[in-house]
Amino acid sequence: MYATTYAKAKDVADAVSQLKGADEGKLLAGGQTLIPTLKQRLASSDCLIDLSDAGLSGISDEGGSIRIGAMTRHVEVETSEMVKKAIPALAALASGIGDRQVRNCGTIGGSVANNDPSACYPSALLALGATVHTDRRDIAAGDYFTGMFETALDEDEVITAVSFPKPEAASYVKFPNPASRYAMVGVFVAKTSSGVAVAVTGAGQDGVFRHGGLEAALNSSFSAESIDSVAVDDSVLMSDMHASADYRAHLITQMTKRAVAAC
Amino acid sequence: MALVKMTVNGQAVEYDVPDNTLLVSFIRETLELTGTHVGCDTSQCGACVVHVDGQSVKACTMLAAQAAGSEITTIEGIANGDELHPMQKAFHENHGLQCGYCTPGMVMSAIELVEKNKGLTEQQIREGLEGNICRCTGYHNIVKSVQAAAQEMGG
Numbered sequence: 001m002y003a004t005t006y007a008k009a010k011d012v013a014d015a016v017s018q019l020k021g022a023d024e025g026k027l028l029a030g031g032q033t034l035i036p037t038l039k040q041r042l043a044s045s046d047c048l049i050d051l052s053d054a055g056l057s058g059i060s061d062e063g064g065s066i067r068i069g070a071m072t073r074h075v076e077v078e079t080s081e082m083v084k085k086a087i088p089a090l091a092a093l094a095s096g097i098g099d100r101q102v103r104n105c106g107t108i109g110g111s112v113a114n115n116d117p118s119a120c121y122p123s124a125l126l127a128l129g130a131t132v133h134t135d136r137r138d139i140a141a142g143d144y145f146t147g148m149f150e151t152a153l154d155e156d157e158v159i160t161a162v163s164f165p166k167p168e169a170a171s172y173v174k175f176p177n178p179a180s181r182y183a184m185v186g187v188f189v190a191k192t193s194s195g196v197a198v199a200v201t202g203a204g205q206d207g208v209f210r211h212g213g214l215e216a217a218l219n220s221s222f223s224a225e226s227i228d229s230v231a232v233d234d235s236v237l238m239s240d241m242h243a244s245a246d247y248r249a250h251l252i253t254q255m256t257k258r259a260v261a262a263c
Numbered sequence: 264m265a266l267v268k269m270t271v272n273g274q275a276v277e278y279d280v281p282d283n284t285l286l287v288s289f290i291r292e293t294l295e296l297t298g299t300h301v302g303c304d305t306s307q308c309g310a311c312v313v314h315v316d317g318q319s320v321k322a323c324t325m326l327a328a329q330a331a332g333s334e335i336t337t338i339e340g341i342a343n344g345d346e347l348h349p350m351q352k353a354f355h356e357n358h359g360l361q362c363g364y365c366t367p368g369m370v371m372s373a374i375e376l377v378e379k380n381k382g383l384t385e386q387q388i389r390e391g392l393e394g395n396i397c398r399c400t401g402y403h404n405i406v407k408s409v410q411a412a413a414q415e416m417g418g
Contacts, residue, residue: 001283003281003283005282006265006329031325031329032306035285035306035324036305036324038283039304039323040304040305050328050329075318099395100376100391101319101321101372101394102394104319104320105324105325179307181393
C-alpha cells in the first residue's frame, strides 16, 4: 500500500470538510473493497477518512420503510429482527455477501458508494425503489446508479443512510461466482403497490439495471412460467473469464424464475 | 504516524506505526505474534483471521489504526496455559490439518462461528468457513473438527 494518512471523522460534517481538504481523500467505511484495492496498489489516497465514529450505524422502522444507516454492517442487516420481519429478502441478501469476515466489517454505505457491477445491494435498492440519503440531499435509487462503479454522488458527498420501502413480497436469488462469491448474476424481484420490479446485478455492462420485459410479463401474470417467452438481450451484458454474455442471459431468466417462486 | 493502543490477548500494547500499517503486519511484525498468517494478498484466504471485539475479521483487510481501542484475540491467546482450546484440541484429534498454514485462521473463524450459532449443521459449518481456504485437506476433517468442538463447547 502506498503511504497515506488516516483520520477518524467525528461526524458527517467533519468527514465532508476533511474530504474537501484532501487532494485525493477517500472515505473508509468497512474497507472490504477499499483496503484490498489499496493493498494491491490499484488505488491510492493521500488521506483515508474513517466513518466508523461518525454516528451512521443503525436500523430503524420508519413505518412504510426501513432506514439503514450507511455504516451499518452486513452482519447487522442479516441478523436484524426488524429487517427479517419487514423485508426478509434484504436480510437474506445481506447474509450471502462475501463471507462471515467480510460481513462483520463491510457496510451498506460502502457497497452502495462503490457500485461494483457484481455487488448484491444495488439490485435491492433498484427493485425496492430505495432512497439514498446523503449529507445534502435524497437521491432515488433509479437516479443514483449511473454506470459501472459510477454513481450520482458528488466528489465530496457522503451517504448517510438508505431507506427501503416495505414491499408486499420480495426475493433475491444469486448465482455466486464459486471463488469470489460475488454475483455472476443476481436478481431481486419485488412486488409493491406500483407493480413488479426486477433488478439485475452482476450482468450488465453498465452495472445494475431493471429489466422491462421481465417486469411486463410478471405484471400480467406473476408466475415463473410467465417469463418463458421473454427474451433477454445479451448484447448489453458482460462477457468475461467467469461467464459469457449468453450464459449470463440464461442465468437472468433462471434466477428470476427462482426469485419469483420464492416470493 | 498513528499511535495505536489496543489490548491483545489480554495485554495492553501501544506503538507508533505508519498510518498504512495493516492490522496483520502490526500483529506479526510489531508485536511478533507470528501465529497469525498471511496466505494471500487479496483478502480471500482467511489465514489472518483474528477476533476484534469478539468478531472474526481478516487482519489483512483492516488497518491497525482502525482497530485502535479494540480487544484483539489471536491464535496465541485462546489456549488456557498448556491446555488447548476445545477447537484446537478438536483439530488435533480429528486431523483437521495437514501443512497447518491455514489452521490459525480456520480455528479463529470456527470459534466465532460456534460461539454465535447453536446446533450448526454440517452445511452451515461449510458455509460458515467460506472465508477460509485450505489447500491440503479438502475440508473434510476440518468440518469434522468443528463438529467435535461444537459438541465440546455446548454448541
